[in-house]
Amino acid sequence: MNVIEVKNLNKQFKSKVKEEGFKGSMKAMFKPEYKIKDAVSDISFNVEAGEMLAFIGPNGAGKSTTIKMLTGILFPTSGDINVLGLNPQKDRKELAYRIGMVNGQKSQLWMHLPAIDSYKLFASIYDIEDKEADKRITELSEVLNLGDIINQPVRTLSLGQRMRCEIAASLIHKPEIIFFDEPTIGLDPVVKQEIRKFVKELNREFNTTVFFTSHDIGDIEKLCKRVIIVNNGQIVLNDSLKNLKYNYLNKKVIDIKFDEEVCLDNVCGIEIIKKKGFDIKMEVNTREQSIKNILECLPLEKIVDINISDIPLEEVIAEIYGK
Amino acid sequence: MLTVVKSYIKLLYKYKVLNISAAMEYRVSFILQIVLMILNNAAFLIIWGALFTVNKDIGGYGFKDVMLLWAISSSSFGFCYVLFGNGRKLMTLIINGELDVYLLQPKNLLFNILVSGTSVSAIGDFLYGYIILIILGADIKLWAIFSLFVVVSGIIMAMFGIIVHSLSFYLNNIKEFISNIEMFVISFSIYPEGIFGGFIRILLYTVVPAGFMAYIPVSVMRHFDIGLLLVVIAFAIFETIIAVTIFNKGLKRYGSGNMINMRG
Amino acid sequence: MKKYFRVIRMMLINNLQYIWDMVLGSIHFVLIIFIFVNLWQYLYGSGKAMISGYDISQMIWYLIVTELITIGTRTAITRGGISDEVKSGSISYILNKPINYIGYQFSNFVGEVIVKLIFYIPLSLIVGFVMIGELKNFNFTYIPFMIIVIVLGIIVDFFLRVVVGLLAFWVEDTSPFFWMYGKFLLVFGVFFPVELFPKVIADIVKASPIAAIVYGPGKIVVDFSFETFWSIIGIQIIYLILSIALAVFVYQKGVKKLNVNGG
Numbered sequence: 001m002n003v004i005e006v007k008n009l010n011k012q013f014k015s016k017v018k019e020e021g022f023k024g025s026m027k028a029m030f031k032p033e034y035k036i037k038d039a040v041s042d043i044s045f046n047v048e049a050g051e052m053l054a055f056i057g058p059n060g061a062g063k064s065t066t067i068k069m070l071t072g073i074l075f076p077t078s079g080d081i082n083v084l085g086l087n088p089q090k091d092r093k094e095l096a097y098r099i100g101m102v103n104g105q106k107s108q109l110w111m112h113l114p115a116i117d118s119y120k121l122f123a124s125i126y127d128i129e130d131k132e133a134d135k136r137i138t139e140l141s142e143v144l145n146l147g148d149i150i151n152q153p154v155r156t157l158s159l160g161q162r163m164r165c166e167i168a169a170s171l172i173h174k175p176e177i178i179f180f181d182e183p184t185i186g187l188d189p190v191v192k193q194e195i196r197k198f199v200k201e202l203n204r205e206f207n208t209t210v211f212f213t214s215h216d217i218g219d220i221e222k223l224c225k226r227v228i229i230v231n232n233g234q235i236v237l238n239d240s241l242k243n244l245k246y247n248y249l250n251k252k253v254i255d256i257k258f259d260e261e262v263c264l265d266n267v268c269g270i271e272i273i274k275k276k277g278f279d280i281k282m283e284v285n286t287r288e289q290s291i292k293n294i295l296e297c298l299p300l301e302k303i304v305d306i307n308i309s310d311i312p313l314e315e316v317i318a319e320i321y322g323k
Numbered sequence: 324m325l326t327v328v329k330s331y332i333k334l335l336y337k338y339k340v341l342n343i344s345a346a347m348e349y350r351v352s353f354i355l356q357i358v359l360m361i362l363n364n365a366a367f368l369i370i371w372g373a374l375f376t377v378n379k380d381i382g383g384y385g386f387k388d389v390m391l392l393w394a395i396s397s398s399s400f401g402f403c404y405v406l407f408g409n410g411r412k413l414m415t416l417i418i419n420g421e422l423d424v425y426l427l428q429p430k431n432l433l434f435n436i437l438v439s440g441t442s443v444s445a446i447g448d449f450l451y452g453y454i455i456l457i458i459l460g461a462d463i464k465l466w467a468i469f470s471l472f473v474v475v476s477g478i479i480m481a482m483f484g485i486i487v488h489s490l491s492f493y494l495n496n497i498k499e500f501i502s503n504i505e506m507f508v509i510s511f512s513i514y515p516e517g518i519f520g521g522f523i524r525i526l527l528y529t530v531v532p533a534g535f536m537a538y539i540p541v542s543v544m545r546h547f548d549i550g551l552l553l554v555v556i557a558f559a560i561f562e563t564i565i566a567v568t569i570f571n572k573g574l575k576r577y578g579s580g581n582m583i584n585m586r587g
Numbered sequence: 588m589k590k591y592f593r594v595i596r597m598m599l600i601n602n603l604q605y606i607w608d609m610v611l612g613s614i615h616f617v618l619i620i621f622i623f624v625n626l627w628q629y630l631y632g633s634g635k636a637m638i639s640g641y642d643i644s645q646m647i648w649y650l651i652v653t654e655l656i657t658i659g660t661r662t663a664i665t666r667g668g669i670s671d672e673v674k675s676g677s678i679s680y681i682l683n684k685p686i687n688y689i690g691y692q693f694s695n696f697v698g699e700v701i702v703k704l705i706f707y708i709p710l711s712l713i714v715g716f717v718m719i720g721e722l723k724n725f726n727f728t729y730i731p732f733m734i735i736v737i738v739l740g741i742i743v744d745f746f747l748r749v750v751v752g753l754l755a756f757w758v759e760d761t762s763p764f765f766w767m768y769g770k771f772l773l774v775f776g777v778f779f780p781v782e783l784f785p786k787v788i789a790d791i792v793k794a795s796p797i798a799a800i801v802y803g804p805g806k807i808v809v810d811f812s813f814e815t816f817w818s819i820i821g822i823q824i825i826y827l828i829l830s831i832a833l834a835v836f837v838y839q840k841g842v843k844k845l846n847v848n849g850g
Contacts, residue, residue: 013578068579073426075575096429108424112345121341124334125428125435153348352760359763366774373783377638378630500611503618510618518625 002082003177003209004047004070009079011040011065011233039065041233043079049176052203052210054224054241058321062233063213067179070211071101084176097126100175102167104185107154115150115157115165119172126173133172140168144198160191167195171202177209178202184216196222217314231321248316252284252291256298257305267297278304283311334430335406335438342408342441353443360447361454364397367513382517388541389515390455395469395540396512398452399476401445407481408440413488414501420579433570437481449473465544471552472540478559479536482566483508489566492573512537532562590686595698609706616658616707617714623650623778624718639782645809646779647719651711652737652808653777653801657769659707660741662699664692669752670761679845689749689834696745722809729811733804736816739823740804744772746830747796753834756841776801799826 014034040062047053057063068074069081072088072095081088086095109118116137123133141150144164149157154165163183170178180199184192196219202208212224220227220241227244229237237244254270258278264270269289274281284294291308346353368390375386384392404411416422416436425435456469487504490497511519511533519527528534535558543551624647631643638646662668669692672678681688715722751764758764775781776797781789792798803819 065579068423071427073423074577074579092426093429093431096427099427101427103423106423110341110345112348113341117341117344121334121337122428124330124337125430127330127429349759355760355763359766363766363770366770369774370778373779374626374630377635377783378633380633381626382629497611499609500614503611503614506615507618510615510622514622514626518622518629520625523625 001049002046003049003084004045004211005080005082006046006066006070007044007080009040009043009066009069009081010038010077011062011069011074012077013037013039038233040069040076043230043233043235045228045235045238047177047209047211049209050203050207051226052199052224053212054220054227055211055213055230056215056220056227056317057230061230063230064181065233066230067101067181067211067213071099071179072096097173098176100170100173100178102170102178102180102183104163104180104182107162107166108169109154109162109165111155112153114152115146115154115169118154118169119150122169122172128173136172136174137168140171143201144168145194160187160194163187163191163195167198174206175208177211179211181213182215183212184214184219192216192218199223217312217317221313229317229320237320244316245313248320249310249313250285250287251311252286253309253311254282254284254291254294255305255307255309256280256282256303258299258302259304260302262299262302264298267294270294331430331434334435338438339405339441342439346441346443356444357447357450360444361451364393364448364451367393382515382519384515384517384541387459388545390459391544392515392537392541393513394452394455394459395472395476395544396452396509396537397448397455398450398469398473399480399536400509401447401449401451402473402477403480403484404442404445405449406441406477407437407484408442408445409437410440410481410484410488411442411505412440413437413485414491414498417488417491417573417577418498420577422577423579432574433485433567437485464547468544468547468552469540472543472555475555475559476536476540479532479555479562480508482559482562483532485566486562486569489569489573492576507531508533508536532558535559591690591694594691594694595701597698609703613707613710616654616710619654619658620647620650620714620718623647639780641780641782641809642723644719644722648715648722649780649805649809650778651715652805655704655707655711656737656740656744656801656804657772657777659703659711660700660744662696662703664696664699664752665745665748667752667761667765669749670755673753673755673841682842682845689838692749693745700741726811732816733808733811736807736819736823737804739820739827740800743796743823743826743830744800746827746834747800749834750830750837753837753841756837756844772797772801776805780806794822796826796830799823 014036043062043066055063055066065074069076070083070088072092075089083095084098088095108122109115110121119137120130120133123130123136128136137150141147144167146164146168149161150165150168154162157165167183184195187195199210199212200223203210210223212219214220224241226240227237228235239247253273256279258280260278262278262280264272264280264282270282270284272280272282284291371386371389374381375389379385381389409416413436422432422436425432425439428435452469452473456466461469484505487501490501508531511527511531516524516527516534516538524534527538535555539551539555542548543555627643627646630638631646636642641649669678672681678688681691747768748765751761751768754764755761775784775788775792775795781792781797781802784792792802798819799822803823807816807819
């Protein structure tokens, strides 16, 4: 069952163009020129219930704009959106009861007050009874290991503590879909891992659909089964993480330390990337040449150390962005 | 229906408690803001005191009437921004894309935005009008009429603000303009109606609703007139409808912070 | 010296972009004059030719001059920009540069004010002539003297605002102090000449900074005499020296405090 269906979605922004310098300023004032920017153009995709989807792309690719249209914040220029059987723009309030959003850069908590005060406020915003709310807050604070930090003014918390409080705030009404907009930005590796673990648990326990954007490839590798990559407002890839790895990770890097000068001209199917002294770094396309064949061609007796590894996913994705 | 109203009232209450407790984190500043606002308004009475030495009648008002005018303008302004504190920030929220949080919440958008803030200095404005009533030795009837007008005029002011701030959905870089237009209503509603000529008076009962907010209330407080009272209430309803319509229309153009200028 | 001119030039270019904002911002300026024209017309209308020694054109032109000085020169710096720099700590970036902080802010201010005045002076003249007409007994040969007094008024106002802004070294929020400062100017100097108040108040105000900043310039434009000119100049110079000395003193005290706290 699809919980999100998007068809031919478009969003255009009109913005003023200003030329450099004084002349430009005067011109912009009296005869402003506008530039239409297609933030999102003709995007279509579906998300199934209980899925964990990574929605990634370089800055300005249209990720946030898409999420904002899915959640009813922005009105699309054209196209159809259906989230949980609702139209986000027409049924905004109804939908709001059933979705949640965590934004790594915009806080929804009241900075000068303890998080618990914000939680109680959100409980009344979502029409949750006081008793029910207390129960929910206890539950969330246990799972997210919040402990005493919900009783301290939010501004005094560390970024990691605050992020955990933010996540709890977005879950107070048990949303069926939760949108994470770069939730791990600026966090240290320990907190990142904690958050990933929690998101995984959330998905397993409650079958919550997770819609995830991040620049952290680690987040995506650890959490998501499917990846949608957008660039310049268009979908450039919509595939399972497994396929992505299979199709793009067919290259391996082999690092070898020899004990003397060797000549590798006779070894076919390799590309030498770096050579420094007796150390050689090469790339192998495993579709054209198997690792086994290459190893057989190498002067094994001269090898001091060898390391065979995948190309980092990060580089693969950067390559896709670049296309 | 009743449960909906109840849930909104509960929300309103929670917001106010939260706002006040957040502001109380800086206790000195909190009290100072309120006291200074009361003094600010009182300072204008010094000016009026000097002006009334020139003449006992200014635009058909005596010193007492000017005090009443200040009382109603100040308290209704205060009521408006204690209750709808974010009304003054609405355009900033629109331009900076800060409506997102509210759009994600299942409550009436405009209500949710407006009541989620409280202006602390407005508490001083609100109190000031009642201090004047005490000084004037007002009777219970005047207190009642005054309080009713505080609510109605406060709503007119809030709705006027929404109409003006909603312009920022359509136009860029008009911050100064908007804050000036707001000043318009306040500036006119603290001077006697009688000093203005015909054309301006028409404006004061149409585009700039100072007439409904301040002049009619003062007149009704001087000589009670149920008809005029109803006119003010009717205007408040009319303005509310206009404000809500304009805001909702503008919302379709909301850019969530994407409306930044680009260099060409 | 060159670097100060560069700062001025930057501010000029920066601010030209905001001319549109300034045009809209001037609505308030015009509005107050408009309301007071109505108010004074009502008061003079009841058969009085003079009130406290001023006729109606003097009364309005007085307000135009005082508004020009207070509203027409309002800049980010004089509104509390210095307090923001102190509080945010960005003042320490400027401290590292080989430039005198108060001098730097003054250059900023001059750049911004020139733009504002290029706009506000013609506006004041137009508003004045349209709403009330020419000023009686105005002698054009005295204009240079008037300009001196107005400029000095603006400068004294600037340095006193710097002092208030620098209080941010010691207090969390300086806006109440800005508020009080502005209110005193407004009530006792901007709206109308202090002669409308009882004599005791009038005498105090005439010896206060209010006289140097608003009353003096207003008076000199609408009721010129060399006697008033010299007495106002005297007061202005006294307050100019005092305010600069105070600004430097407060700044040095504040910076020391900053060093102690490690910035």
